[in-house]
Amino acid sequence: MSKILVLTGKELKSYFNSPVAYVVITLFLLIAGWQFATSLFLANQADLRQLFGIIRFILLFFIPAISMRLLSEEKRVGTIELLMTMPLKDWQLVLGKFIAAYILIGITLFLTLVHFITIASIGSPDVGATFGGYLGLALIVGVYLSIGIFTSSLTQNQIIAFILAFVIIFVFYILDKIIFFMPGFIANILEYLSIDFHFNNLARGVVDTRDVLYFISMMFFFLFLTTQVLESRKWQ
């Protein structure tokens, strides 16, 4: 465990030593804040539902941008060779990087709490729904990141990693918006696979283990695939 955290620490240091972290956090907060403010005055409602919708949309782009370099850059520069010859299992490597990116987004999400405070001071928002919403966001971030780190393991090129991650995430994002065109049984499957379907349950303030389980297994699945990709490199 300690090695995973050492790697996490190093990744975070890399994020904050370069402009990446600051650019990401600032841009994210700017866009979210601007959208939040406009919708707040338009809807005239003390409600965070609008904000969550916006954040979910922004994450579509931001998470691939954060995850794209995690493994592809190591492959391009060759530092992957150092990492993989250290006494560290492949899954520890993947997890260490995953946690680092998670923390970066976590900090960003935490800062959006300022909007909740604003709303709480002018009205009385639904605390349960807010909590559920944030839990849902945190889980969505995990799923998106695991997809991002997976595509990053496939290529040496950050741009390709970004686009692939975006495409896969977008498919999951769009699923529950196209089910109206599908026959019933397929619609049921697609609905279950759709990220938003599970998020909406949580955002209503109902924390159902089935939804949480969905998110966790998605994360697990993509992280597992990533370790398999790393492992397969040995046998090429």
Next chain:
Amino acid sequence: MISVKNLTKYYGPSMAVNNISFEIEKGAVVGFLGPNGAGKSTTVRIITCYLSATSGSVSVDGKDVLTESLDVRKKIGYLPENTPLYTDLSVMDYLRFMHNMRRSETGGNGKNRIKEVVSTCGLETVSHKNIDELSKGFRQRVGLAQALVHDPEILILDEPTVGLDPNQIIEIRNLIKELGKQKTIIICSHILPEVEATCNKVLIIHNGEIVADGTPSELRTSFEGKGRISIEIKNELDSFLSKVTRVAGIERIITTEKITDNLIRLDLETIKGIDPREDIFRLCGNNNTVLLEMKRSETSLEDVFRQLTRKEVHDE
């Protein structure tokens, strides 16, 4: 210490290493010598557990690289080809990271160990700079420091002096020699003087096979084929030329270079194991020829290397 048996590695359909076997004893400084693409880096990558072999087995200090991979990795300090580094970290942060990743091998006193490594590798003046601001020479030293930080028993350096200036090359070589007193070291290189200067055993690898191994001097003697003597002589040239090929041990005249009408330089090929210099001297005396210069050239490791690697190409 390191034992490699029947190691074979394919990348897809193309073969990189073909059924090689060798043993490296504890404390040896071994040079892997071969032209680019000979299979040196592949072999080293299999020993360091970065790649897996297609067939064959490798064990380090009795531990198998496949089944006890983590134990093997703990024993090895590795500087990969082209010295990959995390350029967005400072030298200190980087070494601290590498040290912490290997905390289980090093025990607790990280600060002292890092300080020690920094001074061994001469990094004091740059320790707080970011790695991307460093010159090639310093980067190479950071790479070496990183490989040393957990005080490994085995040090594997893949082309450690590529891109350095002559002074830096000598510094790194001296450092390697110093380290070789306590550690088992493998150096990959295609630069012969480097291997000759630092290693006490050489494996020449070509087209994925070991074509020769031994100490540098063993290699030189076993591949000492036909020798070569060059002489510069004056007067009575025609009669000298007709007699010289009859001297015992001289096979033929390779080149004749006329400097003036009365002065020529000859390159003679000699039969293996015979030294005809004394007879040449006598012949000159008897023939009234003046011997201005005589030099025997020894087979260098470079000749051995060229012979071996070129021959292979012809065989194909």
